[in-house]
Amino acid sequence: xxxxxxxxxxxxxxxxxxxxxxxxxxxxxxxxxxxxxxxxxxxxxxxxxxxxxxxxxxxxxxxxxxxxxxxxxxxxxxxxxxxxxxxxxxxxxxxxxxxxxxxxxxxxxxxxxxxxxxxxxxxxxxxxxxxxxxxxxxxxxxxxxxxxxxxxxxxxxxxxxxxxxxxxxxxxxxxxxxxxxxxxxxxxxxxxxxxxxxxxxxxxxxxxxxxxxxxxxxxxxxxxxxxxxxxxxxxxxx
Ligand code: SF4
Numbered sequence: 001x002x003x004x005x006x007x008x009x010x011x012x013x014x015x016x017x018x019x020x021x022x023x024x025x026x027x028x029x030x031x032x033x034x035x036x037x038x039x040x041x042x043x044x045x046x047x048x049x050x051x052x053x054x055x056x057x058x059x060x061x062x063x064x065x066x067x068x069x070x071x072x073x074x075x076x077x078x079x080x081x082x083x084x085x086x087x088x089x090x091x092x093x094x095x096x097x098x099x100x101x102x103x104x105x106x107x108x109x110x111x112x113x114x115x116x117x118x119x120x121x122x123x124x125x126x127x128x129x130x131x132x133x134x135x136x137x138x139x140x141x142x143x144x145x146x147x148x149x150x151x152x153x154x155x156x157x158x159x160x161x162x163x164x165x166x167x168x169x170x171x172x173x174x175x176x177x178x179x180x181x182x183x184x185x186x187x188x189x190x191x192x193x194x195x196x197x198x199x200x201x202x203x204x205x206x207x208x209x210x211x212x213x214x215x216x217x218x219x220x221x222x223x224x225x226x227x228x229x230x231x232x233x234x235x236x237x238x
Contacts, residue, residue, distance in 0.1 A: 005160035007179055010215045015184065017211040018191045031107035031140040032063075032098065038135035039090050039127070042149045044081050045197040046190055052077055056091070063105040067095035090127040097125055115143045130169045138189065144182035147189060148173050151196025158200060160217035 074088035
């Protein structure tokens with residue numbers, strides 16, 4: 001049976017209960033660095049992304065050394081994450097394209113372009129995708145955007161924040177951006193992704209431990225009904 005979803009209540013519970021267990025410390029990075037960080041962060045936890053980003057900084061002398069490194073060398077840094085080869089290729093590809101077009105490793109000039117032109121510029125990089133554009137918009141350009149990666153999508157659908165039938169990432173992003181105020185965008189992104197990584201696994205969501213279980217559409221619809229059988233009477237031995 002379909003359940004009625006109180007989206008605002010879910011969001012309120014997310015900001016109150018889940019916030020207590022998630023680190024609110026943010027990576028304050030310039031625009032170019034946020035592009036690299038977004039490649040680390042998509043589909044992974046904040047802790048994983050922080051760790052990998054720090055490895056990239058520590059193990060390579062500068063961005064140029066990263067640019068001329070092999071995918072195999074970078075792949076080591078992404079070990080433990082999903083798609084390490086793809087992530088390594090994207091970092092190298094982005095640095096290469098940036099260097100070929102600007103002869104530098106910075107994108108601070110995007111601040112002067114205005115949000116619309118800046119996001120358009122970002123979307124032209126071959127490694128760009130909707131997540132990357134939304135992440136950089138939210139973290140470095142001062143715009144309102146909710147980056148959608150697989151954990152965010154999965155949790156949003158199961159909670160009922162978006163429709164089960166919604167598949168288009170831009171439409172999903174618009175729905176969430178409408179629901180979440182701009183000032184709460186960063187927090188929402190980190191909280192929902194934490195739920196996705198720690199409880200709401202694709203195959204076996206751990207609803208029993210999830211702080212959002214009471215408000216969750218999926219958990220309610222999939223809860224096992226209590227048995228109506230009377231408890232077996234244990235005969236006393238004489
Ligand atoms: S209650 Fe279960 S399905 Fe709902 S968000 Fe939590 S883990 Fe996912």
